[in-house]
Amino acid sequence: MHPAFSVVFFTTATGAGYGLLALLGVLGGLGLIPPDFWFGLIGMGLALGLIAAGLLSSTGHLGRPERAWRAFSQWRSSWLSREGVSSVLTFIPAGLFGIGWLFFGRTGVWVTLAGLLAAVGAIVTVCTTGMIYASLKPIAQWHSRFTLPGYLIFSAMTGSVLLNALLQVFAIGSTAIAAAALLVTMLGWGWKLATWRYNDALEIATTANTATGLTGGTVRSLEWPHTEENYLLKEMGFRIARKHGAKLRLITQILAFALPALLLLAAIFLPWPLAAIASVLAAFAQFAGMLVERWLFFAEAKHTVTLYYGR
Structure with a gap:
């Protein structure tokens, strides 16, 4: 797929x-994180800012971005529409939680309930995003048991690393949060390796022979269906050289998993402010590594429509 x-x-x-929003909603709502105004303001601002920036960025891939609102009407059958609806609904309890937690410094019943609802909304939205890709049967690399859990694991991983960095910067960090972020990072690394292993060993059952019903010999196209590259080839027929793929996988492992894990481990034992510096570097490195990982997620996926073009 074209990344x-x-x-x-x-x-x-x-x-x-x-x-990050889910962790703030649960830990803040239950009073496990103190309702510090500036920490909460920056934490909630970062979480909602990343969400808003990502949602706005997604409209850039639409042919007619001004019609994006129409996607909300197809929630009965479209995971993309369900993602849009759940993402908007999540802002309601998140806003209520932010108001109560930041401006009133409260962790009462309604603040706790709003925080938990915001966390549930965040998890549901991540699930709908994962299902957009996991539900696509023509792309075997996505239509597997690894896709949806991967989205949840990576969300928890990047969110926990960001939370740890914020807590360390405000000198209210805890060993438990840093250790949890480290464990989830290692889990994400293992899950990514297992996903790559599965995809590399994947044997696509559909071929030109099965598509045409011709079993004798090998079916080949005598002529290309088009004289020039069209939309399908541009979007669905993207190919990446094996040597480049191996290099990008190595970069992903270093930036998204190995380096953050080492920095988080150091943050557990280092005094402040060295622990804060290590935690912030871990967050930046992991975000850069996940950008590479997401690029590979799209680039290495193969759509069965390319069989029509002899690929």
Whole structure:
């Protein structure tokens, strides 16, 4: 698939934003994080800012962005529409939680309920995003048991690393949060390796022979269906050289997993402000690495429509 940067940024930014929002809603709502005004303001601002920036970026891939609002009407049958509806609805409890937690410094019943509802909305929205891709049967690399859990794991991973960085910067960090971020990062690394292993061993059952029903010999196209590259080839027939894919996978492992894990481990044992510096560097490195990972997620996917073009 063609890895448009707008969609790459969208899935990376919203995943991190919703992960951070869910953690703030649960931990803040239950009183496990103190309702510090500036910490809460920057934390909620970062979470909602990443979400809004990602959603706005996603409209850049539409042919007619001004008609994006029409996607909300298809929620009965479209995961894309369900994602749009859930993303908007999540802003309501998130806003109420932010008002109560920041401006009133409260963790009462209604603030706790709003925080938990915001967390549920964030998780549901990430699930709908994952299902947009997991539901596409023509793309075997996405239509697997790894896609949806991967979206949830990466959202929790990037969100926890961001939360740890914020807590460390405000000198209210805890070893438990840093250790949890480290564990989720290692889980994400293992899940990504397992996903790559599955995709590399994947055998696509559909061929030109099965598509035409001709079983004798090998079916080939005598002529190209088009004389020039068309929309399908541009969007669905993107190909990446194996050597470039291997290099980008290595970069992903270093930036998204290995380096953040080392920096988080260091943050557990280092004194402040060195722990804060290590935590912030871990967040920046991981976000950059996840941009590469998302690019590969799209670039390495193969749509069965390319069989029509002899690929």
